[in-house]
Amino acid sequence: MPNVIVVRLGHRQGRDQRITTHVFLAGRALGASSGVLCGDRDESVIRGITRVSELWGGSFAVKYEENWKRYVLAKKKQGAVVVHLTMYGEKFEQKIHGLSGKDLVVLVGAGKVPREAYDLSDFNLSVSSQPHSEISALALFLDRVFAGKELNVDFNGKMKIVPNKCGKEVVRGTND
């Protein structure tokens, strides 16, 4: 799968801790390669994701970047396509075919997103033009980019769930 990096813009410590963590967990579970935290430096988010990856597998990790703009511009120079998810953007369904298979940087805003994020992005895309959640928007975006194949990835973790009709079955993975 191509390299897809989820960049959380404008994270606010305290207020956004759980939502930002869910953004990264959704990214990890649905095929993204790594996460970048911008805004407030919040070690609790980074540690939380690290713990999940240690236990449940895969190589997804989050790092902090103080200067989101410099980071995104550097990625663009390296050839990544920058997609900003915003309810105001163009319909993502119409653009997704051109994005599959490419290295992507996906910008997901917390508070008000700076104007520059719209300008720097190759695509400003909306997942429905209704207000909902950056987590659900990211989920549907990744699902379309990966055409549903992200659900079949084996994370090869220390812990592994055995799908169960009416209970919980967790086994030690082969990586333990």
Place this chain on the structure above:
Amino acid sequence: MPNVIVVRLGHRQGRDQRITTHVFLAGRALGASSGVLCGDRDESVIRGITRVSELWGGSFAVKYEENWKRYVLAKKKQGAVVVHLTMYGEKFEQKIHGLSGKDLVVLVGAGKVPREAYDLSDFNLSVSSQPHSEISALALFLDRVFAGKELNVDFNGKMKIVPNKCGKEVVRGTND
């Protein structure tokens, strides 16, 4: 579209306010008919969703139910299929074809979900067997149930977004 009700189990005031709001906003934007809040009675969540529907359209509303079990059993009696989204469940992709077009009650847990929710549900389904977010899980589940058609619904709201390549364009809707 069939009647799909999103039931949030075990909401904890304060701790879950934003996540629960995102659950319902995702439900609303992605085709669910209504929401039911269980756990702590939290008027701020209900008011928030009401305001969104007033402005952006549609008939989605959230009501509070003190006794989730009684509510779910009554819905079952009326013929709804009860689906509990849990990372421990069976793979949702394998069951979705049998659920499309049916009236559904979708249980989404906040804290630890009581054993009875597993037992009462017709299906315990996982959206990937990795930990992520109830918001992303609900989004992908609804998207599959409605086969992507939920993204084309016209909410006929007072406010309406015109999809834009690089900015924000909001117009007064026909319902104003």
